[in-house]
Amino acid sequence: MGEIRDYLTKVKEHPEVYEQVVNFAADYVPAVSKYNAFQKGQRPSNETAKKLLEKAGISLDDNSIDSLLLAVADERFQNRLK
Amino acid sequence: MALKKPSFGSDNPNNIIRISDSDKGRAAKRFLDIMIILEKHDDTEMLAELELLFDACVRYVKTIIKLNKYKMTTSREDAAASDLNRRTAHNSLIAQLEAFNRKLGKKYGWKVEGGIISPGGICTLPSHHIKNREKIGDWSWALIAGMFDM
Numbered sequence: 001m002g003e004i005r006d007y008l009t010k011v012k013e014h015p016e017v018y019e020q021v022v023n024f025a026a027d028y029v030p031a032v033s034k035y036n037a038f039q040k041g042q043r044p045s046n047e048t049a050k051k052l053l054e055k056a057g058i059s060l061d062d063n064s065i066d067s068l069l070l071a072v073a074d075e076r077f078q079n080r081l082k
Numbered sequence: 083m084a085l086k087k088p089s090f091g092s093d094n095p096n097n098i099i100r101i102s103d104s105d106k107g108r109a110a111k112r113f114l115d116i117m118i119i120l121e122k123h124d125d126t127e128m129l130a131e132l133e134l135l136f137d138a139c140v141r142y143v144k145t146i147i148k149l150n151k152y153k154m155t156t157s158r159e160d161a162a163a164s165d166l167n168r169r170t171a172h173n174s175l176i177a178q179l180e181a182f183n184r185k186l187g188k189k190y191g192w193k194v195e196g197g198i199i200s201p202g203g204i205c206t207l208p209s210h211h212i213k214n215r216e217k218i219g220d221w222s223w224a225l226i227a228g229m230f231d232m
Contacts, residue, residue: 022148023148025147029143030140034137034229073147076147080146
């Protein structure tokens with residue numbers, strides 16, 4: 001858990017990159033969920049996030065990028081306006 | 083570099099996380115259990131309804147995640163438009179969930195081969211939260227996040 005939080009903190013140190021990652025995660029996480037649920041079409045790619053994260057000096061494998069995108073989306077959703 | 087999977091829930095140090103990993107697992111499992119029942123009955127009509135419900139969850143979740151509350155004060159018009167989008171997606175989600183559960187109950191009488199569908203239908207919220215707007219929003223994220231990890 002600690003490591004993901006560390007990367008979450010690191011990406012937030014680059015606000016422009018962070019907002020782009022949030023926007024990507026907002027589309028990507030539900031799209032992968034729908035793919036997993038209905039098994040239609042192709043699984044979405046996280047390549048765009050990989051490139052964005054590299055701008056923030058973060059280099060991760062595909063599974064770790066997915067974990068980070070889920071963490072970004074989770075934090076943003078759970079800290080939402082009520 | 084590989085990272086271990088994150089864990090969310092009551093152990094969150096910031097204490098802002100209310101939707102736990104077990105909530106997510108339960109929401110995804112119930113969804114898949116009902117999908118299996120519908121596929122077993124070759125119920126294409128209800129499977130289409132199930133996809134519409136999932137799409138409503140997707141719309142709501144996307145709207146919420148893209149909404150940056152710290153920027154809400156930049157323009158009154160932007161804030162009003164964002165709020166309208168959020169309410170519209172939330173209303174649509176609630177209407178779709180109620181419609182799905184109503185049709186599911188009507189068609190299967192809450193009892194199906196191999197088990198009983200709970201009073202919440204596809205929704206895993208406790209019965210006293212089934213009509214709670216905020217909790218239904220929480221459930222939609224639990225479903226999307228739970229299904230992401232499947």
